[in-house]
Amino acid sequence: MLMPLRRDGFAELWNELTRMQEEFGRLFNSQVSAASLPLNVWHDDHYLYVETDLPDVDPSQLDVSIAEGNQLTVQGERKAPDVAGAVWVRQERPYGRFMRSVTLPVIVDADKVEASYEDGVLKLKLPKSEAAKPRKIAVRS
Amino acid sequence: MAETSLQTVNSGSNPPATTETRSWTVSPRIDIVETDDEVRLYADMPGVKPEDVDIRFENGELSVHGRRTVVHHDKSRTAWENPIQGYYRTFRLTEQIASDRIQAELKNGVLTLHLPKIEAVKPRRITVRG
Numbered sequence: 592m593l594m595p596l597r598r599d600g601f602a603e604l605w606n607e608l609t610r611m612q613e614e615f616g617r618l619f620n621s622q623v624s625a626a627s628l629p630l631n632v633w634h635d636d637h638y639l640y641v642e643t644d645l646p647d648v649d650p651s652q653l654d655v656s657i658a659e660g661n662q663l664t665v666q667g668e669r670k671a672p673d674v675a676g677a678v679w680v681r682q683e684r685p686y687g688r689f690m691r692s693v694t695l696p697v698i699v700d701a702d703k704v705e706a707s708y709e710d711g712v713l714k715l716k717l718p719k720s721e722a723a724k725p726r727k728i729a730v731r732s
Numbered sequence: 733m734a735e736t737s738l739q740t741v742n743s744g745s746n747p748p749a750t751t752e753t754r755s756w757t758v759s760p761r762i763d764i765v766e767t768d769d770e771v772r773l774y775a776d777m778p779g780v781k782p783e784d785v786d787i788r789f790e791n792g793e794l795s796v797h798g799r800r801t802v803v804h805h806d807k808s809r810t811a812w813e814n815p816i817q818g819y820y821r822t823f824r825l826t827e828q829i830a831s832d833r834i835q836a837e838l839k840n841g842v843l844t845l846h847l848p849k850i851e852a853v854k855p856r857r858i859t860v861r862g
Contacts, residue, residue, distance in 0.1 A: 605810050605811045606811070609811070629813035629814035630811055630813050630814070631809075631811065631812055631813060631814050632809070632810035632811040632812075633804040633807035633808060633809055633810060634807060634808050634810050635807050635808065639810065640804055640807065642803070643814070644776075644778035644779065644814060644816075644841065645778070645841075646776040646777070646778040646840060646841035646842050647774075647776070647839075647840045647841060647842045648840070671763075672763070672774060674765045674772075676767055677765040677766060677767045677772065678765060678766055678767075679763070679764075679765055680764040680765060680766050680771070681762065681763060681764040682763050682764075683761040683762050683763060684761045684762070684763050684774065684776050685761075696810060708840075710778060710779055710780060710781055710801075710840070710841050711776070711777075711778035711779065711840045711841015711842060712778050712779050712841065
């Protein structure tokens with residue numbers, strides 16, 4: 592479901608890395624699947640912003656981790672609602688464990704990642720490491 | 733029983749045609765459970781705030797329309813795997829649902845609709861006199 596984007600080095604790198612991980616996922620039959628947990632990612636000079644839809648998930652049961660500076664993994668479990676005294680008539684919503692692991696296009700400062708959960712959306716704000724930030728190089732005359 | 737008192741009508745492909753909602757409005761996934769007193773419907777609508785949900789009942793049809801809040805519009809997109817910007821779905825209610833007493837709540841991206849049954853269709857216990 593990746594949408595074509597205007598030419599952007601960041602986006603191209605993302606697409607390439609994601610495609611490779613999808614291939615690995617298929618090869619090893621892992622849970623790594625963009626279909627199960629689609630991500631939207633934005634960036635500016637200082638941060639990456641990652642958001643993913645996780646309706647009705649207990650935030651304390653969410654596991655967000657960063658390995659090697661750019662391996663982002665989101666995993667957790669969505670439990671079916673407690674419907675004691677009721678009978679199920681229709682079930683379309685998915686339940687159970689989910690996991691997504693992606694390679695971010697830059698190294699981030701894992702100690703300063705901010706995570707929040709709002710309206711059923713997990714929102715991550717990841718500071719780019721100093722080395723990854725764009726900088727202006729002064730030209731001496 | 734609930735399938736006769738509440739029928740899903742469409743798949744969300746035809747919301748009211750405004751330029752705002754035409755793109756990437758999808759049919760939310762739903763669960764339906766039933767108790768003696770009500771039919772309860774849960775709809776996944778992540779990213780929608782309570783003030784951005786529009787629920788209408790008209791001519792026996794219940795429609796649910798939710799718009800997601802646009803975020804980070806001032807930043808560059810790196811990946812765009814989830815283009816969903818809104819949710820729309822309609823349901824046909826029979827007269828077994830007390831449509832004037834429908835209640836809705838939205839929490840953690842899930843809309844819960846309480847559709848109470850009219851008294852006449854609620855199960856009741858008949859006492860046998862000796």
